[in-house]
Amino acid sequence: MTAVMGTPMLRKEDPKLLTGENKFVDDIQVAGQLWMGMVRSPHAHAKVGTIDTSAAAAADGVHAVYTGAELAEMGLWAAPLPCAWPVTEDMVNPPHFPAAAEEVHHVGEIVAVVLADSRYGAVDAAELVEVDYEVLPAVASIAAARDGDNNAHSDLDSNKAYSWALEPNPEGVDAAFANAAHTVKGEFVQQRLIPAAMEPRGVLAIPSPAGGEVTLYSATQVPHILKVMIAATTGIPENKLRIIAPAVGGGFGAKLNVNPDELLAVTLANKLGRAVRWTETRSEAAFSTHQGRGQLQTIEVASDENGKISGVRVHLDADMGAYMMLITPGVPLLGSFLYTGVYDVPAFGFTCDGYFTNLTPTDAYRGAGRPEASYAIERAMDMLANEVGVGPDEIRRRNYLAGGGPFENLETASTLVFDSGNYAPNLDAALALAKYDELRAEQQSRRDAGSSKQLGIGLCTYVEICGLAPSRALAGLNYGAGGWEHATVRFLPTGKVEVVSGSTPHGQGHETAWSMIVADKLGIDPNDVEVLHSDTAISPLGLDTYGSRSLAVGGVAIAMACDKVVDKSREIAAHQLEANPDDLEFTGGQFQVKGSPDKALPIQAIAYGAFTAHDLPDGMEPNMNEQMTFDPPNFAFPFGTHIAVVEIDEDTGNTELIDYIAVDDCGNQVNPLIVEGQLHGGIVQGVAQALWEGAEYDVDGNCKNPSLMDYLVPSAMEVPNIQTGYTTTPSTSNQLGVKGAGEAGTIGSAAAVINAICDALSPYGVTDMEMPATPQRVWKTINNAKAGA
């Protein structure tokens, strides 16, 4: 077999998805199922008064109606919804139950549920429930939470949830700013984003009244985590729970939570002895699924007269929303280590205050903390370039870690050790691919001609943290779990291979990538490998998919389990060939005695021998079924250069992204087709934050654009083709040298686009542009700048 790793093998997943054969949660129907309908608060902050459920309960096909207070009395909850990341000892974490009994804290919070025989019946009945509210003042923005008089939770005396700091060298930071030749300060808004995976979330809980088990199908990225957490929050024994993530239609972080609907479905199915299901509507998703970002950032950079950075200081005010969900408070921390970017920063300090608001809770969204960090430092680098009077490429070169050359295992000012990097060649490759000099010439000629269509060119040289995570590093951040991943690789008697992985795909193509790794490791055909996943009964050990961890942790675990298979096979081969194990070579799926090509055994024959167990070395266990739990020694740090080219119509303020160039370095690639797809999608998500998307709220905490009619997820019309290129700097954190690519696109693109817009408008003295850079906002900025000039 020639190597398949590194080749663009077509995905194994596709035929089922292309024909509609795959089953998403809402596709699965069971007899006797009840549809759950949610009664949601129309107010962001209110006391719940009397609830009249009589009309709903009397409606045709309605089986039951429960208010939040009734659910609380039924003893369904052993504990509130979990937050796995109490970032400080004294973090405030108000209790959050699946349905509110006394006070609601965001629009859309559940106050009652109905169970009905049909999809439509559940919705109708929910509308018949009458709820009295005593409306309380809402805290509808971070600024209001920080500066205003109202509290998002009536029983708390402040909106502050926590203060967290990463200040390894405070004196150094002070000295850097005291002695700086140049300083720049950026204040940026990371607007709230609605993740909008195309498949809405949904659940189906199937009880076993006699046996006491409950099976939950959920559109989730984290079936394993969900199982532990449902056990902890409901008191249902963990060994009675089975969680299945069937086909899952995208996640982007939005499906890694433990949600009220999941807990309601499980507990009510268990109580009633009937299957219970719910699928969110798109407009409901703005309340029933967490949102991303939501930060006010202040970044200051100090440098010497040449623009060589001497210090970076960052402060965030972060919007938790109404409650702490699974990793809500930790998201800003995930970014904290990246505010020094790819640069050699002698002194760094970071502080973050988390605040409660009366808005939908925030949590992880593609990149989780890292796109925000990359945005701030990359915007600040452009500001510094202007201040010093050099180009954006030059300011970066002057500050790259290791002078822009190759390095391994380098400790940075933010205390992390970067596995490997080689930044200047990556920048050079991107500039060449973009024909950067020609773009600059074109820009100049448009300016000279007084064109109303200004060209802007924006750079972003990002780094990101992938492969979450070394368990000890998580312990240091007070995270409530480890970061390992588990794999089993087993030969079946007929020579086919089953791989069981604890990673949980939702579009990433794991079945293909894992098959490729196994094929190369065992010298077999990738089509002889079947990958099993996403069902806690089949893959009992796992920590799921988020944080660009699947390949760098889960894929590596598979590779290491394969190594164990090869080791065991070698013992058996040596025994059967009567040779010394060290005299055997393993190539092309065969063990062969060195120098005696006729003395050889294919690995499948050895595996069959392990199954029959007729002739194994003394004391060896039968079967070929090897397991590996891999806890990575370090994170992996992919990097890259993204260049956005925008054309701004001065008359309308419209920004068109006319070209996008991305040269990424994610270490070794298992499947370049999949890598490229991940980058394309990630890039467009970041571009969308820069140009179009943002959840908008009025002062009362109502989301003004919850539907896809108003929340502008881009279509094919709005985005260009993307030019991609790669450099390859293998990771030192794992044996495959892989880093991860799932979030890289998003981490590089928002800054590149806004830098391009500011670049286009720099002749007018424009230095910043808030996201999303809507035509209205751009037009206003141009006109204000012109008026001020």
Add this chain to the structure above:
Amino acid sequence: MKIDMTVNGDARSADVEARTLLVHYLRDDLGLTGTNVGCDTSSCGACTIHIDGESVKSCTMLAAQARDTEVTTIEGMADASGELHPMQEAFRQCHGLQCGYCTPGMVMAATSLLKENPSPSEAEVREGLEGNLCRCTGYHNIVKAVMTAAGGA
């Protein structure tokens, strides 16, 4: 309310509530769950099917409005032997799908796009797919797939 229609070549008749959306009839009553629902504002195109050869968002009409028509869903695209329709094959070759949730709708919309305009420019493909949202692919490979299916790439 009684309705008759042909779905993927089979005559189907049923008694449905008058307000039943076509997409729910296909999914919940006929078990043709390849047609997906991604929104409640006819914005996403995940539910796109063909009615009498024209692409339609099946969440925007009632089942009763499709009475006496020929409906084709994604399940009707591959041939009886399981060979993929050329558009499905192009999506596969070009990695035009990731999670696959938008894919049935995209394939249906793209097929009818090429029927109307057999050799579109890239810009025409992008414009033609404006009503279909994908959150995974960034559209690059979807556009490439449609161009490939058209023989233009």
